[in-house]
Amino acid sequence: MAFEPKEEQKELKYDELRIYKDEELNNYTDEELKSFKVKHEIPDVEELEKGPWPSFVADAKREALHRQKLADDRMLIDRDVVDDMLGQLQVSFDEGETHWKHGGIVGVFGYGGGVIGRYSDLQERFPSIAHFHTLRVNQPASKFYNTDYLKCLCDLWEYRGSGLMNMHGSTGDIIFIGTTTEQLEPIFYELGHVLQQDLGGSGSNLRTPSCCLGRARCEWACYDTQQMCYELTHYYQDELHRPAFPYKFKFKFDGCPNCCVASIARSDMSFIGTWRDNIRIDQEAVQAYIGGEIAPNGGAHAGKDWGKFDIQKEVIDLCPTKCMWMEDGKLMIDDKECTRCMHCINVMPQALRPGTDTGVSILFGAKAPILEGAQMATLTVPFMKVEEPYDNVKELVEKVWDWWMEEGKNRERLGELIQRYGIPKFLEMLDLPPMPQMVKEPRSNPYIFWKEEDVPGGFKRDINDYRSRHKR
Ligand code: HEM
Ligand code: HEM
Ligand code: SF4
Ligand code: SF4
Structure with a gap:
């Protein structure tokens, strides 16, 4: 029997579940951000902000400033966690060694995975991140969610954790980066009972599919x-x-x-x-590709000057098993030799489709x-x-x-x-x-x-x- 949920899936309404008001979420100006300095000197970490790509350092600084400006009773773990996390990273760069201790068994009741224990080994210098555990949250299938769901997750994590998240970890989970041991059970409760979401896998178990x-x-x-x-x-x-x-x-x-x-x-x-069975071929569409009426590759390389579409060069000669040819103006495939590599289908999606x-x-x-x-x-x-x-x-x-x-x-x-x-x-x-x-x-x-x-x-x-x- 296939799985039947015991409890109906509710559509989460952010306006009913939200923790923060808009003013609290947008609590700093671009000017303030430009002149903002975190508590520690972090020259090498800041180096990572340069270059054309988005940087986690820039994002972390926003979160640090945001936390500096939130009221005391609006977050349950230390205000300085992001500053300290960046400070410790600078020390790791200076010394070429990590200062995160792996291990120490932490978790939530009944589960052996889903929480990864992290402790700083420089607790005197960076007291706010003495414990800074990671939670793995099982992502919805195909990572589909609406903004109400995302905002609910973000508020929960802002309130009970560091506010730093990773979308998504390599296995696919939504990663909550950094909270204290005391917050693990309340987060687990809120996730399961209110947001109807589960923790993912970690350790020697089945990882989040x-x-x-x-x-x-x-x-x-x-x-x-x-x-x-x-x-x-x-x-x-x-x-x-x-x-x-x-x-x-x-x-x-x-x-x-x-x-x-x-x-x-x-x-x-x-x-x-x-x-x-066989790749489905629409010979008329094949002709339309050859005649230039349909852009190959779904138009993905349209900006490049590769000249006129050449079916011999771009499809037939690139078939890894050499099982395609033209015969009397028709595209032929010897399907028993085809390894289903998808190349021809990717180039001419309107002419070729997988079998049924x-x-x-x-x-x-x-x-x-x-x-x-x-x-x-x-x-x-x-x-x-x-x-x-x-x-x-x-x-x-x-x-x-x-x-x-x-x-x-x-x-x-x-x-x-x-x-x-x-x-x-x-x-x-x-x-x-x-x-x-x-x-x-x-x-x-x-x-x-x-x-x-x-x-x-x-x-x-x-x-x-x-x-x-x-x-x-
Ligand atoms: C004119 C002389 C020879 C010819 C034309 C010849 C030809 C061949 C050919 C066509 C194969 C098959 C290769 C394959 O399966 O891909 C083969 C395999 C083999 N030949 Fe010769 N051979 C010659 C002499 C010798 C001699 C003098 C020895 C040993 C003293 C020898 C030992 C072997 C062995 C052990 C294999 C099997 C290799 C394997 O593990 O696949 N061959 N030989
Ligand atoms: C102490 C001496 C030897 C040792 C330890 C030894 C060991 C081995 C080993 C481990 C293999 C691979 C087997 C496999 O992959 O299934 C092999 C294959 C082979 N050995 Fe030796 N060997 C010795 C002496 C010899 C001598 C003296 C000859 C020939 C005069 C010889 C001819 C071959 C041949 C032809 C093969 C390939 C067999 C095949 O195609 O399956 N070996 N040997
Ligand atoms: S799917 Fe790949 S192997 Fe099969 S016919 Fe197309 S190009 Fe050739
Ligand atoms: S191209 Fe294939 S693997 Fe990618 S989303 Fe479509 S079905 Fe899935």
């Missing part, structure tokens, strides 16, 4: 990424909040091989939408370079149909988790375990046969060693029978 825009906005989505992300987030609440794994585990959901959330590079279990027999490819084992370098995911399930309540997916997830929890060493990511045991062992555990789709380049991939039971008739042979057919 994330998904691309999917069917909400994108015609290429081969399955409903938001629905699947929502369902698995609720179904695996226990794994998300109570760390029981050897290390972190990430799901990410991309609707098509364009891979907008980069699941292939950033998740232990990556879901990428794909199709089994859609589902996902599932890949395992990507990770960032903590041990032994970064690793991309390995294609394991070339195609699976996915429909609510995703029982086939859940079955696969649990097989993998059981194996990893049994065999994985402490702090060993799934991708490292697969490497240590080898792909054949992984496939055997999943009860999947080796398939051509898993092989990228025939002679450089690892060998598959057949076992006797895999070979018809086994390894035994009658040498005389053999010789009768093979002369010496």
Whole structure:
């Protein structure tokens, strides 16, 4: 059964929930900001404000000034936290060492993750940030929210935390940066009971699942990424909040091989939408692209002078499997050779579309370079149909988790375990046969060693029978 919320999702009204008045939110002028100095000398930190890009230093200074001008009873942690945070950063630059202590177990009741303990090791110099914990807030699917919701989150954090936020962390969460231990439970309560939002994952648990825009906005989505992300987030609440794994585990959901959330590079279990049938071709639209009536690439490179659109050069010659050609003025595709790279579809979206027999490819084992370098995911399930309540997916997830929890060493990511045991062992555990789709380049991939039971008739042979057919 798919997840049913026990409590109806309410539409938050900022005007009913707001903590601050407009005058308090806009409590300084541009003039004041220009002449504003934080409490500490921070020359190297200020260096980061130069250059063309927005800078977190400029944003942090605004927040510091804002806090300096708020009334005493309008914030529950120290006024100076932002000044002190910037001051400590300058010391770290001077000494080439961080002054954040990692660890010390802090959290909220019933959860083992979602809060990351941070303490300053220069508490005498920077007393306001003696504890300065981070909270991970589970982002809504595809990071869709309205301004009322955002403003409610911001007010809560302004009042009970530093006001500094990170939209979004690498896993996708909304990150609340810096508060004291006493504020953790009240924030958790307000988030859960008033804003109907949960904390995300941290530590050795399932990390906050994330998904691309999917069917909400994108015609290429081969399955409903938001629905699947929502369902698995609720179904695996226990794994998300109570760390029981050897290390972190990430799901990410991309609707098509364009891979907008980069699941292939950033998740232990990556879901990428794909199709089994043929790319849909509208030959008239192909002609319109060739004739220049439709701008290629959705007009994305229109400002550049690349000359007239050349279908041979820009599409056919760039197909990685060389499976396209023109024949009698028609674009032809040998779909059994197509690897679903999306290139041709991206260049000519009005002429080419993914097929209609859609589902996902599932890949395992990507990770960032903590041990032994970064690793991309390995294609394991070339195609699976996915429909609510995703029982086939859940079955696969649990097989993998059981194996990893049994065999994985402490702090060993799934991708490292697969490497240590080898792909054949992984496939055997999943009860999947080796398939051509898993092989990228025939002679450089690892060998598959057949076992006797895999070979018809086994390894035994009658040498005389053999010789009768093979002369010496
Ligand atoms: C004119 C002489 C030879 C020719 C034309 C020749 C040709 C080849 C060819 C075409 C292959 C297959 C390569 C592949 O699968 O990609 C091969 C593999 C092999 N040859 Fe030769 N060979 C010659 C002499 C020798 C000799 C004298 C030895 C050993 C003393 C030898 C040992 C091997 C071995 C061990 C392999 C397997 C390599 C592997 O692990 O894939 N070959 N040879
Ligand atoms: C103490 C001596 C040796 C050791 C430790 C050794 C070790 C190995 C190892 C570990 C492999 C790789 C096996 C695999 O990837 O599955 C291998 C392959 C090979 N060795 Fe040796 N080897 C030794 C002596 C020899 C000698 C003396 C020859 C030839 C006269 C030889 C010929 C080969 C060949 C042809 C292969 C490739 C087999 C294949 O294509 O699967 N080796 N050896
Ligand atoms: S991954 Fe594909 S389906 Fe998802 S938003 Fe990107 S292009 Fe669209
Ligand atoms: S999707 Fe990629 S591999 Fe498939 S036909 Fe188009 S360019 Fe070629």
